[in-house]
Amino acid sequence: MSMSRREFLQILAAAAAAGLALDSHGAQLAANSSNFYELPPFGNVSLLHITDCHAQLLPIYFREPDVNIGLGQSLNKAPHLVGEHLLKAFGIRPGTPDAYAFTCLDFAQAARTYGKVGGFAQMATLVKKIRASRPGSLLLDGGDSWQGSATALWTKGQDMVDACKLLGVDVMTGHWEFTLGADRVKQIVDNDFKGKIDFLAQNIKTVDFGDPVFQHYVIKPINGVPVAIIGQAFPYTPIANPRYMMPDWSFGIQEDSMQQAVNEARAKGAAVVVLLSHNGMDVDLKMASRVSGIDAIMGGHTHDGVPAPTIVKNSGGQTLVTNAGSNGKFLGVLDLDVKNGKVTDFKYKLLPVFANLIEPDVEMAALIEKVRAPYEGKLSEKLAITEGTLYRRGNFNGTFDQLILDALMEVKGADAAFSPGFRWGTSLLPGEAITMEHLMDQTAITYPQTMLTEMSGETIKAILEDVLDNLFNPDPYKQQGGDMVRVGAISYTCDLRQGFGKRINNMMLKGKPIDPGKKYKVAGWAPVTEGATGEPIWDVVASYLRDKKVITPRKLNLPKLLGVTGNDGIG
Amino acid sequence: MNPVRRTLLKSIVTVGMLASAISVSLVKPAAALVASWNKNAFSAKTIADAMKEAGYSGAAESSDILLKVPDIAEDGAIVPLEVTSNIPGTTSIAIFAEKNPNPLVADIQFSNGAQPYISMHIKMAETSFVRVAVKAGDKIYSQSKEVKVTLGGCGG
Numbered sequence: 226m227s228m229s230r231r232e233f234l235q236i237l238a239a240a241a242a243a244g245l246a247l248d249s250h251g252a253q254l255a256a257n258s259s260n261f262y263e264l265p266p267f268g269n270v271s272l273l274h275i276t277d278c279h280a281q282l283l284p285i286y287f288r289e290p291d292v293n294i295g296l297g298q299s300l301n302k303a304p305h306l307v308g309e310h311l312l313k314a315f316g317i318r319p320g321t322p323d324a325y326a327f328t329c330l331d332f333a334q335a336a337r338t339y340g341k342v343g344g345f346a347q348m349a350t351l352v353k354k355i356r357a358s359r360p361g362s363l364l365l366d367g368g369d370s371w372q373g374s375a376t377a378l379w380t381k382g383q384d385m386v387d388a389c390k391l392l393g394v395d396v397m398t399g400h401w402e403f404t405l406g407a408d409r410v411k412q413i414v415d416n417d418f419k420g421k422i423d424f425l426a427q428n429i430k431t432v433d434f435g436d437p438v439f440q441h442y443v444i445k446p447i448n449g450v451p452v453a454i455i456g457q458a459f460p461y462t463p464i465a466n467p468r469y470m471m472p473d474w475s476f477g478i479q480e481d482s483m484q485q486a487v488n489e490a491r492a493k494g495a496a497v498v499v500l501l502s503h504n505g506m507d508v509d510l511k512m513a514s515r516v517s518g519i520d521a522i523m524g525g526h527t528h529d530g531v532p533a534p535t536i537v538k539n540s541g542g543q544t545l546v547t548n549a550g551s552n553g554k555f556l557g558v559l560d561l562d563v564k565n566g567k568v569t570d571f572k573y574k575l576l577p578v579f580a581n582l583i584e585p586d587v588e589m590a591a592l593i594e595k596v597r598a599p600y601e602g603k604l605s606e607k608l609a610i611t612e613g614t615l616y617r618r619g620n621f622n623g624t625f626d627q628l629i630l631d632a633l634m635e636v637k638g639a640d641a642a643f644s645p646g647f648r649w650g651t652s653l654l655p656g657e658a659i660t661m662e663h664l665m666d667q668t669a670i671t672y673p674q675t676m677l678t679e680m681s682g683e684t685i686k687a688i689l690e691d692v693l694d695n696l697f698n699p700d701p702y703k704q705q706g707g708d709m710v711r712v713g714a715i716s717y718t719c720d721l722r723q724g725f726g727k728r729i730n731n732m733m734l735k736g737k738p739i740d741p742g743k744k745y746k747v748a749g750w751a752p753v754t755e756g757a758t759g760e761p762i763w764d765v766v767a768s769y770l771r772d773k774k775v776i777t778p779r780k781l782n783l784p785k786l787l788g789v790t791g792n793d794g795i796g
Numbered sequence: 797m798n799p800v801r802r803t804l805l806k807s808i809v810t811v812g813m814l815a816s817a818i819s820v821s822l823v824k825p826a827a828a829l830v831a832s833w834n835k836n837a838f839s840a841k842t843i844a845d846a847m848k849e850a851g852y853s854g855a856a857e858s859s860d861i862l863l864k865v866p867d868i869a870e871d872g873a874i875v876p877l878e879v880t881s882n883i884p885g886t887t888s889i890a891i892f893a894e895k896n897p898n899p900l901v902a903d904i905q906f907s908n909g910a911q912p913y914i915s916m917h918i919k920m921a922e923t924s925f926v927r928v929a930v931k932a933g934d935k936i937y938s939q940s941k942e943v944k945v946t947l948g949g950c951g952g
Binding site: 247359463464465468475476477478481687688691692693698700702703705725753 | 865866867868870871876921942944946947948
């Protein structure tokens with residue numbers, strides 16, 4: 226593998242074609258790219274980490290957010306740094322491949338220069354290369370692997386289960402996996418994964434007696450060092466997603482039980498304790514300050530590509546907290562030096578997976594081709610051409626979400642629309658065809674029904690306030706880690722200095738204030754209550770796209786924000 | 797997981813033996829308390845009134861009361877709650893949900909040295925503090941924690 230000279234020249238040619246003046250540093254990095262993935266081994270215990278790949282088997286574009294606001298103790302700290310603030314905090318030069326990977330800066334141009342990211346065949350090659358220099362290392366998957374693409378939805382996660390097994394995943398936890406239904410998850414864990422992948426979750430218990438549903442942790446020897454991996458599933462799965470899909474299981478953060486698992490693992494001789502977490506980074510940071518005895522938290526859920534770990538002090542010493550991005554864009558590598566039963570030093574690298582720099586793994590490529598074959602015709606249907614960049618990430622809106630809102634309002638004849646603040650979904654560059662596959666990347670869930678609901682102005686405000694608090698509650702344990710619900714047609718101001726119920730003001734629709742007592746027709750999708758029967762969102766948006774043929778650059782409906790002066794979470 | 801225990805317990809419920817199982821426990825069942833039903837306390841509209849009527853005013857915060865509730869309720873209709881009082885001589889524990897229309901949820905007496913531990917589900921109307929108050933001798937102690945009740949959806 227490693228980037229061949231031919232590919233390197235292709236990159237430079239592409240850079241020249243895009244009119245990008247690589248600065249001397251950028252040129253040097255590109256020139257050294259044959260060594261880009263040469264990561265000298267360190268220490269004696271290595272853990273590789275992927276998370277939130279959202280079933281993206283092929284290389285994709287993924288634009289990082291330009292709005293990721295942190296307040297209070299999270300203000301201007303990772304992961305709440307975007308754009309140039311992130312570059313500055315982590316010493317990344319603008320215009321470099323790393324700047325492209327970690328920020329949204331000059332996204333379309335940088336994407337044309339450096340190409341797509343991720344892809345399981347590329348990831349497989351990279352994992353093999355890193356593992357070759359790190360015998361005994363483990364590969365951890367933080368979850369959200371079986372959802373996010375058409376093929377994952379249509380095969381009930383089977384394509385990803387097979388791909389993750391082939392990739393060599395050793396340990397996994399979950400979140401969106403559970404939206405395939407509790408029975409399906411159990412079926413995979415008890416059969417496909419049996420003897421191959423440990424699916425762990427210390428925070429899932431039965432509703433009736435609080436019995437464990439999955440193993441809480443495993444202890445595996447790495448080069449003679451006993452290493453415990455504890456699993457933490459997304460604590461708010463039955464709240465953020467439909468509870469009826471896992472009715473017999475209770476989740477939650479379960480800090481006491483976490484401490485108990487750490488103590489138990491230590492008592493059994495674990496020299497290293499690592500938490501494979503789907504808490505989201507803000508929750509992980511709080512947990513690291515309160516639970517002692519965890520050496521490192523390998524985190525996901527909030528899709529934060531954080532170049533270096535945050536070190537959190539606690540009563541047991543310190544805990545490294547990492548977050549490894551999303552969509553197969555990154556591979557986290559944590560090397561620990563363990564001496565006399567203690568971690569004495571570490572190195573961490575979050576490697577961006579540049580698809581053009583890595584030769585695809587033949588076996589993985591063959592598997593991907595095989596699982597896609599029956600669906601290729603459907604996936605490749607061109608629905609429309611986009612003139613602007615389409616992306617989802619951002620606290621309040623993204624252009625693809627705006628497109629979904631526009632489609633919902635027009636097709637449903639609604640006054641306004643809501644679209645969930647999901648953080649998955651790939652990006653498209655200006656001039657690209659929007660295929661059915663792209664549309665499914667934004668919408669492939671097991672509860673895709675659309676609704677048209679009469680809501681009072683008062684209800685609309687209550688919903689917006691409720692979701693905002695999930696994002697900005699001062700206590701990370703009371704946050705859910707998604708983004709704000711995207712709102713079509715209704716404008717509002719959002720005062721982030723205020724508390725629950727008081728953040729939203731000046732709600733307006735078509736120049737008129739929203740009347741609390743008046744009813745409005747609001748379109749939406751992804752209901753968490755059982756029994757919805759509306760047309761799936763992908764059909765609604767597909768019909769809109771086929772009709773429009775050309776999608777002009779979207780104008781984002783964004784709230785006016787108050788209380789964010791000097792916030793480095795705004796690019 | 798212990799499927800045998802689950803099946804066994806389910807069958808006990810089915811044959812109607814649960815009532816007798818309760819009656820032998822040290823916590824007095826609701827029926828036995830009818831005589832001492834404190835109507836004023838249970839129908840009070842504010843937590844201050846409810847605490848006063850139930851005889852728990854003037855409580856001092858105590859970390860010897862362990863209150864386990866979720867940070868965010870998975871279902872406001874059935875919020876799991878666990879209380880352990882490590883205060884010697886605990887004779888009763890009361891549960892209040894601050895913003896419920898009637899904040900007093902339960903007032904449980906412990907007799908004959910019963911271990912002051914409660915595990916139950918409570919119903920919560922909206923995000924609010926859950927407060928537990930403990931009576932030990934002539935002293936009153938309390939502890940509280942906020943439980944968020946949310947509409948759900950929109951995650952991740």
